[in-house]
Structure formats: structure tokens, C-alpha cells
Amino acid sequence: MSNYEIDVGMRHIREVNEEIQEAAKTHHRILVRNTLSRHNLGIGLPKGIDISFDGSVGYYCGGLNTGAIVAVEGDAGWGAGEGMDAGHITIGGYAGMSAGAAMRGGTIHVRGDAGPRIGVAMKGGNIVVEGKIGSQAGFMAHAGKIIALGGADTSCADALWQGEVWVAGEIESLGVDAVVKEPTAEQVAEVDAILEPLGLVDSTRNWRRIISGQRLWYFESRDANAWLMI
Amino acid sequence: MCGIAGRILGKVGDVGTDLVELMDAQAHRGSDSTGFAVYGIPRETGYVVRAMGFDRAALGKDLEDFQYILKEHGADFIENPRWDNSGAKHYSVRMVITDPRDVARWTHETDTISHRLEVQSLGRSLEIIKDDGDAREVAEKHGVRGMIGTHGLGHARLATESAVRPNASHPFWARPFPDVAIVHNGQITDYYNWRQRLERQGYRFLTQNDSELIAVWVSDQMKQGMTRQEALTHSISQIDGVFTYMIADLNGIGFAKDRFAIKPLATIQQDGAFCAATEEQALRRVYPQGAKIINYDGPAKTGIWGVGELAA
Numbered sequence: 264m265s266n267y268e269i270d271v272g273m274r275h276i277r278e279v280n281e282e283i284q285e286a287a288k289t290h291h292r293i294l295v296r297n298t299l300s301r302h303n304l305g306i307g308l309p310k311g312i313d314i315s316f317d318g319s320v321g322y323y324c325g326g327l328n329t330g331a332i333v334a335v336e337g338d339a340g341w342g343a344g345e346g347m348d349a350g351h352i353t354i355g356g357y358a359g360m361s362a363g364a365a366m367r368g369g370t371i372h373v374r375g376d377a378g379p380r381i382g383v384a385m386k387g388g389n390i391v392v393e394g395k396i397g398s399q400a401g402f403m404a405h406a407g408k409i410i411a412l413g414g415a416d417t418s419c420a421d422a423l424w425q426g427e428v429w430v431a432g433e434i435e436s437l438g439v440d441a442v443v444k445e446p447t448a449e450q451v452a453e454v455d456a457i458l459e460p461l462g463l464v465d466s467t468r469n470w471r472r473i474i475s476g477q478r479l480w481y482f483e484s485r486d487a488n489a490w491l492m493i
Numbered sequence: 494m495c496g497i498a499g500r501i502l503g504k505v506g507d508v509g510t511d512l513v514e515l516m517d518a519q520a521h522r523g524s525d526s527t528g529f530a531v532y533g534i535p536r537e538t539g540y541v542v543r544a545m546g547f548d549r550a551a552l553g554k555d556l557e558d559f560q561y562i563l564k565e566h567g568a569d570f571i572e573n574p575r576w577d578n579s580g581a582k583h584y585s586v587r588m589v590i591t592d593p594r595d596v597a598r599w600t601h602e603t604d605t606i607s608h609r610l611e612v613q614s615l616g617r618s619l620e621i622i623k624d625d626g627d628a629r630e631v632a633e634k635h636g637v638r639g640m641i642g643t644h645g646l647g648h649a650r651l652a653t654e655s656a657v658r659p660n661a662s663h664p665f666w667a668r669p670f671p672d673v674a675i676v677h678n679g680q681i682t683d684y685y686n687w688r689q690r691l692e693r694q695g696y697r698f699l700t701q702n703d704s705e706l707i708a709v710w711v712s713d714q715m716k717q718g719m720t721r722q723e724a725l726t727h728s729i730s731q732i733d734g735v736f737t738y739m740i741a742d743l744n745g746i747g748f749a750k751d752r753f754a755i756k757p758l759a760t761i762q763q764d765g766a767f768c769a770a771t772e773e774q775a776l777r778r779v780y781p782q783g784a785k786i787i788n789y790d791g792p793a794k795t796g797i798w799g800v801g802e803l804a805a
Binding site (some may be wrong): 357 | 757773
């Protein structure tokens with residue numbers, strides 16, 4: 264069970280992904296080099312591997328992850344970890360639009376800032392962003408937590424359904440039907456338990472816990488104007 | 494879907510090749526047609542005209558009528574026109590002309606033969622080349638690689654709002670404003686209303702493409718007295734739809750993005766040069782390693798980058 268290195272360059276991505284899947288059968292650690300921000304790297308990764316992307320990646324990196332530990336050294340394009348079920352994805356820099364879209368489980372940890380609509384329609388799992396989350400974070404999320412340590416852009420938690428958005432730092436504005444609730448000590452402990460393995464616990468944070476106001480749950484078309492956000 | 498690109502070089506260079514690379518890397522975003530707006534070394538007087546004729550068999554007559562109108566407006570060819578020698582029914586022609594007395598009037602009259610020969614760009618520097626096919630095909634057919642200049646735009650089109658025709662491709666010239674061109678990724682939903690208003694003021698649109706509106710709209714706002722920055726900002730509240738567009742003129746490239754922020758723009762800004770594309774991986778064709786990426790992912794954004802003004 265030794266390290267295995269894969270070079271991306273201008274190769275066809277399907278060929279690269281087939282090589283990753285093949286290597287995962289016999290190797291625990293995989294290093295992917297020369298990524299050139301290419302799309303769809305490492306889709307449907309299996310449990311039991313620890314894979315690093317040396318550089319920045321394009322769209323949907325680590326999508327449909329079923330348990331792998333993934334590290335992106337640089338930035339990630341759209342939809343990192345989209346639809347992931349389990350595992351852990353660390354993005355060293357900036358996470359582009361819609362990271363963790365529709366994810367069902369596992370953790371995404373972004374060391375930099377994140378683009379708009381992070382965790383859009385997520386159904387479970389946790390997203391931790393050390394920097395600022397972009398506009399409409401958690402858009403229509405159904406479950407799971409988005410935790411931002413460096414503030415939030417406009418329309419935060421827009422049309423949130425049942426998930427939670429936690430923000431330390433400034434929130435530029437709240438989205439429609441988003442409500443700020445004072446967290447209980449038990450709830451803060453739950454979030455700290457998520458942050459603890461990442462070494463990010465800080466008891467001095469002034470948390471805002473944002474949940475659904477539940478008015479959109481009973482949407483009436485005659486009220487449509489009240490929901491126009493732009 | 495569509496893919497767009499912009500490039501500003503620190504000094505005059507092979508901007509054509511960079512634009513072809515940026516668009517080749519984004520060919521999957523739109524395979525219907527590809528186009529380029531290249532800003533060459535500006536002329537002191539006279540204009541470069543790029544036009545498309547729709548029936549190669551009528552090329553001689555088309556150019557004769559074009560020249561007739563030109564002379565009516567006190568201008569003439571400076572060089573012999575050059576056209577592509579492909580077997581396609583439509584042809585692309587490059588002409589260099591002396592200054593017509595009034596460019597807007599001349600454009601208006603030349604447009605009376607636009608159903609046969611359509612002027613697609615006019616400028617001291619601007620040349621728009623567009624055609625069916627992907628970046629490699631269009632570049633090969635029209636010799637885009639090796640076009641020398643300071644800056645330019647590129648576009649790969651996936652048609653959504655109007656027909657796939659070589660002349661409905663991007664970039665669009667802001668008819669009749671010399672040297673102004675746009676590329677757009679998205680859909681404009683109220684373009685028909687805006688077009689009708691602008692048509693009542695005398696502007697002409699030669700395709701049913703929604704993006705043709707943006708070029709003229711921004712230029713008209715500036716003609717009414719707005720700065721480029723004001724016009725870009727104003728477009729975000731005035732034009733309805735999904736858009737990230739880039740508009741170029743002799744001085745550089747500006748961009749604006751709608752309020753919902755669906756269409757991305759990734760950029761590199763360093764060493765006095767600028768490179769922008771829909772996808773970061775396209776930028777990596779020009780800057781394989783190292784260069785810092787600046788994303789404009791948020792809603793309601795604008796930016797302007799000038800030729801020769803970028804901080805080193």
C-alpha cells in the first residue's frame with residue numbers, strides 16, 4: 264500500500280478518473296499532479312483512500328464521494344463535492360460556486376472563502392468555511408449545517424428549508440424567510456464538535472444561527488411578491 | 494451555456510493565438526459557432542471593415558455595390574478587399590476604407606444591402622471574425638492565430654435565443670459605434686422591448702440575437718452622457734435576464750454581471766496584462782502555473798480593465 268502518482272495535464276478526464284479508480288484498489292494514498300484546473304476530477308471516489316490534488320481543480324471535484332478523504336491544495340471551481348454521500352473534502356483555497364450542492368453526508372472544509380450558493384439544496388453533512396461564504400449560502404438546503412467563520416455575503420440562507428447556517432462575523436444581509444435564532448449551549452457544543460477535529464474551536468465567537476422562518480413552507484402564489492429577492 | 498474570453502497584453506503581441514487557446518479550451522461550452530474580436534494596432538485614419546456575404550456567387554456585385562455606397566459618402570477602399578477562399582456559400586471579407594463623412598449615416602445606408610453583405614465590425618483597430626464551427630476550425634479558416642494586437646474578446650456559442658447562423662454568432666459590433674464589441678454568456682429576457690425603443694431612435698439590429706442589444710444599449714447610454722462605469726452599473730438594474738458580458742473598445746475591456754450571479758468570470762491580472770474566461774481551466778492554457786486567479790462569482794458585479802493601465 265504505497266503512494267501512487269497520477270499526472271493530469273491535457274489527458275482525457277475519463278482516462279484520468281479510470282486510473283484513479285484502478286489505483287484505489289491497491290493504494291491508500293494517491294497524489295494527482297498537474298491538475299490545470301481541469302473539470303470532473305475524482306468523481307465517485309471510494310472509501311478507504313486518501314487522495315490529494317496538487318494545485319487547483321475545475322468543476323465538480325470530489326463529486327459523488329462515497330467515503331474518500333480528499334484534499335485540494337489550491338482553489339476549486341463550481342460544485343466541489345456535489346452530491347457527496349460520505350467522506351471528507353478539504354479545499355485549501357477558494358471554493359467556487361455551489362460547493363457541496365445537494366450533498367447528503369460527509370464534511371467539506373474550505374480554508375479560504377466560498378462562492379455563491381454554497382450548500383445549495385444540501386440534504387445532510389456539514390460544510391465548514393474558514394473565510395466568508397458567498398451570497399445565497401444554503402439556498403433551499405433541506406438538512407445539514409453550513410458553518411462560516413469569516414462572515415457571509417448578501418442573501419444569507421436564502422429560502423433555507425430545514426438546514427442551518429451558522430455565521431461568526433458580519434452578515435451582509437439575510438435571504439428570504441431566513442431567521443436568526445440565539446443558539447443554546449447544547450447547539451454550540453454540537454457545532455464545536457464539528458470544528459474540533461479541524462482544530463477550529465474558538466469559544467469567543469459570537470455565533471448567529473440561521474434557520475428557516477417556515478413561512479415559505481406554506482407558499483401561496485398570491486404572496487409571490489413578498490419573496491422577490493432581486 | 495456559451496463560453497467567453499477576454500485578453501489584454503502588456504504590449505502589442507500575438508493576441509490572436511491567446512484568444513484561440515482560450516476558446517479552444519472552452520469549445521465544449523458552445524459548438525454552434527465561434528467568434529473573435531481582435532484589436533490590432535490602431536490606424537490614425539481610415540477604418541478596417543469586416544463583413545460577411547451570404548452568396549459567394551454574388552461576391553463581385555456585392556463589393557461593387559458596397560464601394561458605390563462608400564463613394565457616395567466620400568470614402569473609398571485603401572487596399573483591395575480580401576476574402577476567405579473556403580467552399581462555403583457565405584464568405585468573410587476584410588476591407589480597409591478611408592473615413593466616410595459620417596460613419597452612422599454611412600452604416601445606415603450600407604445596411605440597405607445587409608441582406609447580401611453584412612458589415613460585422615468597423616473600427617480604427619477592431620476586427621470581428623465569426624463563423625460556424627469550433628475555435629480551431631474558425632481560427633484555421635480565418636487565420637486568427639498570429640493576428641497581432643493589444644487586446645480582444647472570444648466567444649463560443651450554444652444557441653438558445655435565436656437561429657444558428659454564422660452571422661448570429663458573437664462577438665457583436667455596437668452598430669454604428671466604431672471599435673465597440675461585446676461577448677455575452679446568458680440570456681436577455683426583455684431584449685425585444687429594449688430593441689424596439691432603440692430602433693425608434695434609429696439604431697439597427699441585423700440578427701434576432703438577444704446579445705446584439707447589449708453592445709448598442711451600453712454605447713447609447715454612453716452617448717447620452719454616462720461614463721463606461723455608469724453604463725455598466727446601470728445595465729444590471731435595467732437589462733433583465735442572466736448575463737455575464739464583456740464589452741471592449743480601443744481603451745480596454747469592461748464587464749458586468751447580473752443580480753443572480755449564475756454565469757462565472759475567472760481572471761488573471763498581473764504584469765500589466767489581463768486574461769479572463771468563463772472557466773479557470775481556459776486561463777491555464779495561457780498561464781499554466783502560478784498566476785493568481787481572481788473570480789467574479791458574486792452578484793451584480795462590474796469591472797473595467799484598460800490597455801496599458803494595469804498595475805504591474
